[in-house]
Amino acid sequence: MDNTRFVDLLASGCQALGVSVGEDVGPRLQRLMAELLKWNAKVNLTAITAPEEVLEKHFLDSLAVLPEVTGAASLLDLGAGAGFPGLPLKIALPALGVTLVDTVGKKVAFIKAASASLGLQGVRGLHARAEGQPETEGIPRAQLLIARAFMDLPDWLALAPAYVEQGGRVVAMLGKSQTDAELASRAAERQLRVISARAYRLPFSGAERQVAVFAKE
Numbered sequence: 001m002d003n004t005r006f007v008d009l010l011a012s013g014c015q016a017l018g019v020s021v022g023e024d025v026g027p028r029l030q031r032l033m034a035e036l037l038k039w040n041a042k043v044n045l046t047a048i049t050a051p052e053e054v055l056e057k058h059f060l061d062s063l064a065v066l067p068e069v070t071g072a073a074s075l076l077d078l079g080a081g082a083g084f085p086g087l088p089l090k091i092a093l094p095a096l097g098v099t100l101v102d103t104v105g106k107k108v109a110f111i112k113a114a115s116a117s118l119g120l121q122g123v124r125g126l127h128a129r130a131e132g133q134p135e136t137e138g139i140p141r142a143q144l145l146i147a148r149a150f151m152d153l154p155d156w157l158a159l160a161p162a163y164v165e166q167g168g169r170v171v172a173m174l175g176k177s178q179t180d181a182e183l184a185s186r187a188a189e190r191q192l193r194v195i196s197a198r199a200y201r202l203p204f205s206g207a208e209r210q211v212a213v214f215a216k217e
């Protein structure tokens, strides 16, 4: 995909999602895509390899949750895989401190190499398994905890609170929308409260997504 098409698709995708990003975000995401596809030719990081699909399903889906993430000082992305949603969010929000955790060493190696190549400051890739014991796992707590395609909602709400700082929040990126009643009931099981929930569609395929934010009671 040439530069102009990338920038045009990014702009139209962001507009459809109702988010705005700085002018330097496009070139950095293009660089991230180049690194991802280069690495992916050698090590299997993601099954999504067509550039337009990478842009929509990895980059734009990550940027779609900017409204939920903006304002936090620190973000912890558990089960980040090749860096989603944490890396695009970091690119869009340069002041955000981001830790990305995965159990697969080659994915963490990619996160570190891509961050260095893009000159991102305040990003940490951590090779660890999150099992609910942040101290022994060496995983730092954050104001905001996020994950995409990591666990189903009940398991996520059981695991996540251990990694949240006092007063922090848990973000769930969901492929399958839940009703307000379902979200409230899942939250109550874990002494959490639903702060917000919103559905959105990916801009090119129309695929449905939902993002919900929870706080400790």
Ligand SMILES: C[S@@+](CC[C@H](N)C(=O)[O-])C[C@H]1O[C@@H](n2cnc3c(N)ncnc32)[C@H](O)[C@@H]1O
Pocket (backbone or CB within 6 Å): 078, 079, 080, 081, 082, 083, 084, 085, 101, 102, 103, 104, 107, 128, 129, 130, 131, 147, 148, 149, 150
């Ligand atoms: C389906 S992938 C999703 C990756 C990325 N979040 C995305 O949306 O593209 C799930 C990732 O979670 C990682 N993972 C699974 N269990 C984990 C655990 N307990 N702690 C940390 N990472 C884990 C896997 O290695 C895998 O990379």
